[in-house]
Amino acid sequence: MxxxxxxxxxxxxxxxxxxxxxxxxxxxxxxxxxxxxxxxxxxxxxxxxxxxxxxxxxxxxxxxxxxxxxxKEDALNQLPVAELIDYIEAKHHSYVREKSPLLVEYSQKMVRAHGEHYAEIKPLAGWIRALVDDLTPHLMKEEQILFPAIRAMGSGETVNACFGHIGNPINAMQHEHDDAARILEKLHELTNDFQPPEHACTTWRVCYATLAEFEADLKQHIHLENNILFPKALALAN
Structure with a gap:
């Protein structure tokens, strides 16, 4: 007991x-x-x-x-911005790049095997592709534009960038986070909250399980940026 x-x-x-x-x-x-x-x-x-x-x-x-x-997040919150960015890139950006091709592969296999028989399969594949297509350039913009600027600010350097105040690219990234969240909502609708039907094949089940894992990682990823990294960066700019 x-x-x-x-x-x-x-x-x-x-x-x-x-x-x-x-x-x-x-x-x-x-x-x-x-x-x-x-x-x-x-x-x-x-x-x-x-x-x-x-x-x-x-x-x-x-x-x-x-x-x-x-x-664990309390510990992350104590990190300097450069180390926090290193963590986000190593853990979450690499995860997106590792799992995204697998999700596309699984969904395309489902289309070939079941797309003509189950109405949800083709839209599901389309929304998975949309999520991947949204996240891929998003990661690059963070790694090539926003994150280097935040790192420089954390080192006390003056940032002379074309985007003006650091709040401008932060706002843009937050809007893209919202876009990803809306796509996840559509995926929840199409998959019955990632619960495969009894007739689902192994690929179907693996796809749904991977989607659930992917969503959990992405929510943590977005949380670290929206609620820890970005406020730190804005504070440095003031």
Whole structure:
């Protein structure tokens, strides 16, 4: 039997809307479990789990994983901008470049094998291609224009760039992050939240599993840039 700690009790008694306000990443976990944190945001986590007919312990387990991730992010938040950029490029940019061709390959195999029989397959392949086509130049713009400028600012150098204030390319990158998020929403719609049907072949299942992993990495990637790196860069510019 597992023991419930005082911190577990405290967390379970807090309103789900309050928890999301403290850490927006809680929203992703609540959404996965079908917990309403908008209109039902005033309910305690324990009551919300009861209403959704799910085990509080399951949700708590996922929240604790997020807390451990948060400890890692605290360490990342302490990094100088140059080291943070190195981390983003090594972990997340390389991941996108590694997995993107695989997603395209899997989706094209699905089109060839099942495209004429299942209506969702061809649009799925199209949206995967759209996501890859959006992200590929996005990474290059960051690596060749924005990131070098932020690195220079972090070293105390004067940046004389054609884009003017550093906020201009940051805004552009944030808009492109929003575009990627909208494509992910379409992919969720087409794949039933990345849940393959019973008749799915192995490639189909691997494609959906890779998409789910890809989305998780991309959300973390965008979070590090939007909420840690970019604010640091804007602070350097002031």
């Amino acid at each position: 597992s023991l419930t700690t005082q911190s577990d009790v405290s967390l379970s008694e807090q309103g789900v809307g309050q928890l999301v306000a403290k850490d927006f990443r809680y929203a992703h976990i609540f959404s996965q479990f079908g917990i309403d944190f908008c209109c039902g945001g005033g309910r305690s986590l324990a009551n919300a789990c009861n209403k959704a007919n799910i085990e509080l312990s399951d949700v708590m387990s996922e929240l604790k994983k997020l807390e451990r991730t948060g400890q």
